[in-house]
Amino acid sequence: MTKSLYGREHLDFQDSVRAFVETEVAPNYARYCTQRFIDRETWLKAGSLGMLGLHVPDRFGGGEAGDWRFTAVLLRELARFSAGFSSSFGIHADIVAPYLCDLTTDEQRARWLPGFASGELISAIGMTEPRGGSDLANLATRAERTDAGWLLNGSKTFITNGGRADLVVVAARTGDGRASSSISMFVVEAGMAGFERGSVLDKIGQAESDTSELYFADVEVPEANLLGEVGRGFVYMMERLPQERLNCAVSNLANARGVLDETLVYARTREAFGTPIGSFQHNRFLLAELATALDVADSFVEDCVVDHVAGELSPVKAAKAKWWTAQVQNDVLDACLQLHGGYGYMRESSVARHWMDGRVTKIWAGTNEIMKEIIGRDLGL
Ligand SMILES: Cc1cc2nc3c(=O)[nH]c(=O)nc-3n(C[C@H](O)[C@H](O)[C@H](O)COP(=O)(O)OP(=O)(O)OC[C@H]3O[C@@H](n4cnc5c(N)ncnc54)[C@H](O)[C@@H]3O)c2cc1C
Known part of the structure; x- marks a missing residue:
């Protein structure tokens, strides 16, 4: 540190x-x-x-x-x-x-x-819907005004903590205009009539994290559970996504660093042809490349942290940090699994678990492709 x-x-x-x-x-x-x-x-x-x-x-x-x-x-x-x-x-x-x-x-x-x-x-946030997550502006869950508040209908998927959350922040369409003025945010609470959850989704990694589908069928959400102003939901999400992406970037690098440290121990102790596998030039160079990639990425992310603490982290810089660290992390995890040979392919091995857990970082909180769209637009393309 x-x-x-x-x-x-x-x-x-x-x-x-x-x-x-x-x-x-x-x-x-x-x-x-x-x-x-x-x-x-x-x-x-x-x-x-x-x-x-x-x-x-x-x-x-x-x-x-x-x-x-x-x-x-x-x-x-x-x-x-x-x-x-x-x-x-x-x-x-x-x-x-x-x-x-x-x-x-x-x-x-x-x-x-x-x-x-x-x-x-325990809380969760529901933005993504079964018919799409990248195109957030196109979400279909709707909240209609009633005398007592709002009537919520729709569904969300892939929601972290979804199965056991007591509070879920839900993005829903409250108007017919453009996304920037027709989406609002609500807090749905466990026990509200019409709020149901699917079974915990069967992911290829991160088994401990409960990821679920959520269903809203005529859920009566009181006015007192509206977050902020009606029609400002899309702006609220856009304002907060840079922090979410920096959160991902910091986690991605820490996770990869932990796996690299474990792998260095293995490379020093596991022998082939009478010598530690880390001493073969190919593996030594590979580990040198991974250590360099992590250190260089760390510097950029720390710069983002400094910006964020000062309230100056831009969406474009956060997008760069998010996709790049997800790529570096996945490169590190894959190379480390390879260095563990057959043991790396066993579910019981730590590196295999991290490899399965880590794959999603190129997908969630905005895919790598969406991050590059944000960066590309900033380049005037
Ligand atoms: C384990 C896990 C936990 C999650 N937790 C949450 C959560 O707590 N809350 C929440 O709201 N969401 C959550 N998500 C959802 C996640 O953010 C979405 O999966 C992600 O945003 C992608 O949306 P999608 O899956 O609908 O893919 P799609 O939007 O259908 O995209 C499919 C593919 O098309 C590509 N694509 C889409 N548009 C473009 C484009 N313009 N240019 C190039 N390629 C494009 C994508 O990059 C992707 O490769 C979670 C997902 C997972 C897997």
């Missing part, structure tokens, strides 16, 4: 997250994967250690960190252990948090934030 970017207080927080991973997450991890969700007790423990409420004001039970570097530290430690863990907690603590902290009234904050920070209320 770069000394200039992270101070003593960040390093102390890093120690507490690392201890949480070692004592709470690692011993229970296999069970989370089998049951395909993270225990509620683990969420509560994370909440009690201040990991879930970094963005939440102090008066509502949060840490009010006011410094995104604490989030970066959290993501790095979680992603080094598991991309799925960093995704589940990251969606809650860093992706949903800005909606619930910035767009809410005081009444809404008092209602949701204490439980959000403590881990009693």
